[in-house]
Amino acid sequence: MLAETTGCTGVGVDPDEAELELARLRARGDGRLSWMNDEIADCGLGREFDAAICVGATHAFGSPGEGLLRTLERMHEFVKPGGRLLVGEGYWRQEPPQEYLHVTPFEGHHLADHASNEALGARTGWVLIHSEVSSLEEWDEFESSFLREAEARSAGVPEDEDARAELVHWRSWNEAYQRWGRDTLGFGFYVFELRDRPDAVA
Secondary structure: OHHHHHOOOEEEEEOOHHHHHHHHHHHOOOOOEEEEEOOHHHOOOOOOEEEEEEEOOHHHOOOOOOHHHHHHHHHHHOEEEEEEEEEEEEEEOOOOOHHHHHOOOOOHHHOOOHHHHHHHHHHOOEEEEEEEEOOHHHHHHHHHHHHHHHHHHHHHOOOOHHHHHHHHHHHHHHHHHHHOHHHOEEEEEEEEEEOOOOOOOO
16 A cells, blocks of 8 residues: 555545545554545545555546546646656546447547647646556556456355346456457556646637
């Protein structure tokens, strides 16, 4: 955990109390961390942080297709000048097949390619200082983890209809990933540094 390795303090914000409880458990009572059960837009935090992290959660700032842009714009409200932002965001490795889009919640405009994600920082007052992408092996492990967890839950409560429905969902999702998604959907990590802020991008 970042707090353990660096000694930093931090605040975690999430509207889902169950997710916060998992975070508290993983933090093992680390007093350097605090937690807010709130929407990021309503949390009341100011421009007081040296760094911010938003991995796989740009939907908190904007609808699909504009989440990364809005995240980069809104993070000006929280990160001090000279501070840094780590964003984790999906991207298209190739033009998504229509068959893949039909069986997932994605539409073609929901994501851009990796280079476009990198370039978006310059439009919003950030300088890209590092980026990297998940390997296929890492992405395979991430995607398959949902199916494994659903299989374990269903086996533990074989009469639970919700568990069975969840298992059907993740089997379908995994099949689509193996057939189309593995070559189509990637995940990138982007580290930006905040410089002079330009006018907000509409």
